[in-house]
Amino acid sequence: xxxxxxxxxxxxxxxxxxxxxxxxxxxxxxxxxxxxxxxxxxxxxxxxxxxxxxxxxxxxxxxxxxxxxxxxxxxxxxxxxxxxxxxxxxxxx
Numbered sequence: 391x392x393x394x395x396x397x398x399x400x401x402x403x404x405x406x407x408x409x410x411x412x413x414x415x416x417x418x419x420x421x422x423x424x425x426x427x428x429x430x431x432x433x434x435x436x437x438x439x440x441x442x443x444x445x446x447x448x449x450x451x452x453x454x455x456x457x458x459x460x461x462x463x464x465x466x467x468x469x470x471x472x473x474x475x476x477x478x479x480x481x482x483x
Contacts, residue, residue, distance in 0.1 A: 393481065393482055394408055394409055394412065394477075394481045394482065395408075395409065404436075404440075406431070406432045406433070406436055406440060407440055407443070408474075408477060408481075409431050409432060410427055410431055410432045410437075410440055410441070411444070411449075411474045411477075412474060412477065412478055413427055413428075413431045413432075414427075414444075414450070414463075414465060414474075415465070415471060415474050415475065415478065416478075417465075419464075419465050421453075421462055421463065421464045422462065422463055423460045423461060423462050423463070424437055424438055424441060424460065424461040424462075424463070425437065425460075438461070441461075441463055444463075445463070447468065447470055448466060448468045448470070449465070449466055449468045449470050449471060450463045450464065450465060450466060451463065451464050451466055
């Protein structure tokens with residue numbers, strides 16, 4: 391079986407998409423802010439773009455608090471997360 395980066399690249403277009411989705415799912419639904427994913431999961435330069443992609447897909451909701459520059463995200467109940475759960479079972483991380 392291919393590793394998470396290769397499956398991410400082949401299935402999702404960029405290795406970091408699967409890696410960040412697995413990181414988000416492993417958090418157990420806890421809210422997080424845009425710069426929180428560690429660099430070994432996703433480079434900070436790509437985090438905003440990829441997280442907005444998940445928002446567009448309905449997998450995350452985005453929250454901006456007034457007076458703060460931080461952007462927060464929360465996982466949704468999108469059925470697309472079942473793909474991530476299945477990937478977590480079959481790819482070594």
